[in-house]
Amino acid sequence: MHCKAYKKDDIMHISFDGSSLIFSGFDYPVGDAVAGFTSISHKSFEGVFCDFKDLFLDLYYARDSYENIFTALSEYVDELKIDNPYINFYLDTFVMYLMANYDLSSRDSVIKVCDAFLINGAKSLKFYDDTIDPKWHVESGLANFLIDFMSRKAQLKEDINAITSAADELKEFSQLQRLYLLSLQGRNYLTGKFQTSLMPDHLPMPKNIKKLKTALLEKEVDIVEMATIDSIDDMFGYELYHTIKQELPIRKCKYCNNYFIVRGRSDTEYCDRILSGETKPCSIIGATRNYWDGKKDNQVHNEFQKAYKRNHSRRRVGTMSESDFFTWSEEARAKCKECEAGNITLQEYKLWLGNKL
Numbered sequence: 212m213h214c215k216a217y218k219k220d221d222i223m224h225i226s227f228d229g230s231s232l233i234f235s236g237f238d239y240p241v242g243d244a245v246a247g248f249t250s251i252s253h254k255s256f257e258g259v260f261c262d263f264k265d266l267f268l269d270l271y272y273a274r275d276s277y278e279n280i281f282t283a284l285s286e287y288v289d290e291l292k293i294d295n296p297y298i299n300f301y302l303d304t305f306v307m308y309l310m311a312n313y314d315l316s317s318r319d320s321v322i323k324v325c326d327a328f329l330i331n332g333a334k335s336l337k338f339y340d341d342t343i344d345p346k347w348h349v350e351s352g353l354a355n356f357l358i359d360f361m362s363r364k365a366q367l368k369e370d371i372n373a374i375t376s377a378a379d380e381l382k383e384f385s386q387l388q389r390l391y392l393l394s395l396q397g398r399n400y401l402t403g404k405f406q407t408s409l410m411p412d413h414l415p416m417p418k419n420i421k422k423l424k425t426a427l428l429e430k431e432v433d434i435v436e437m438a439t440i441d442s443i444d445d446m447f448g449y450e451l452y453h454t455i456k457q458e459l460p461i462r463k464c465k466y467c468n469n470y471f472i473v474r475g476r477s478d479t480e481y482c483d484r485i486l487s488g489e490t491k492p493c494s495i496i497g498a499t500r501n502y503w504d505g506k507k508d509n510q511v512h513n514e515f516q517k518a519y520k521r522n523h524s525r526r527r528v529g530t531m532s533e534s535d536f537f538t539w540s541e542e543a544r545a546k547c548k549e550c551e552a553g554n555i556t557l558q559e560y561k562l563w564l565g566n567k568l
Contacts, residue, residue: 214296216446217435218453219412225296225446231303232310233285237296242454242472245447246461247484248297249368250469255487256298256360260305263287264349267309271345281310300443301356304328308352311338327442329359367447370398371470374451375461386455398444410437466493510557511550515543518564 216225218241226236237244266287270280284306293299304324311321318338325333337351373381374389381389411432426432440446454461460473464482471482481497489496522539525531531539543564550560561567 213439213441214446215437216440216449217412217437219433219435221457223450223453224412232281232306233288234299234303237294237299239294240472240474241457242450242459242461244295244297245367245450245454246371246470246472247295249364249371250467250471250482250484251295251298251364252487253357253361257357259291259302260353260356263302263305264309264353268346268349277310284309297443297446300328300446301360305352305356308336309349329356330362331355331359363443368470371461374455390451390455394448398448407436407438409434411435464493464497466497511547511560514557514561514564514566515547517566518543
């Protein structure tokens with residue numbers, strides 16, 4: 212499995228050109244995927260792969276055909292709508308590993324792929340042995356994929372911190388210089404084996420030279436610097452290089468503590484990701500928290516919060532209707548502004564709210 216990648220108009224384009232079992236390609240803003248990889252939780256990663264291997268085992272024990280198993284796994288991936296290509300690298304490799312335990316003829320190619328895409332290669336993976344329950348092989352493989360993911364994520368976060376931090380021993384160096392220094396430490400970020408060549412930004416191109424010239428002149432295609440990527444680390448390096456070369460700000464979100472690419476306002480402090488267990492993005496949660504943190508020493512707002520929590524609980528248990536709650540909330544906010552403006556006293560506001568004097 213390999214992919215081709217190129218950057219055009221601040222967008223990263225990745226195409227698998229049929230080398231992937233289940234994926235075609237991805238388009239996303241430069242830097243978003245490599246920064247997003249560091250924010251993926253172990254729990255969410257494990258959940259996807261556990262469901263994946265359970266589906267495989269159910270079909271395997273049902274003696275379903277190779278084609279049906281592969282189709283079911285592909286449909287499962289399609290339903291996930293995963294937008295991070297690095298997770299897709301893992302999924303594709305995991306599919307190959309699972310299917311190799313079903314179709315022994317693909318063993319050699321799977322070992323080559325695992326050697327290219329996993330830190331420990333295929334050495335730590337257990338392949339089919341008919342004296343052992345296949346479930347053991349699958350569980351063992353899953354454990355190794357999870358270890359690989361956590362190791363690679365931790366290393367990438369450490370490296371991005373080294374590239375962006377202003378408080379370490381590399382602070383006198385530019386980010387591009389830091390990336391180069393990291394590459395000398397065996398990170399493969401600038402010493403990978405990927406090669407670049409001039410190619411059209413989409414295929415197929417007209418074979419007739421006259422039609423080819425017409426296509427170029429009419430801007431039906433553009434010629435770009437296309438990179439052939441053969442490992443996940445090389446893909447990290449390729450995207451990191453272009454992120455830094457474009458001087459895209461990489462910042463750590465003040466709410467989730469994960470890296471993101473700053474787009475828009477330069478003073479942005481929160482990312483737009485929605486964490487597991489949350490219903491709103493960090494940008495909304497963080498801004499709300501900042502607002503109330505700024506009000507924590509404000510007596511007027513403290514009184515409002517006491518009454519708000521009390522009536523919110525009443526609404527939740529049904530002793531106050533939803534319409535009455537929202538009507539009260541609007542009036543309470545208006546009274547709050549009156550109190551802050553000095554039109555009514557704090558004592559009068561507390562009395563109106565029904566708080567203790």
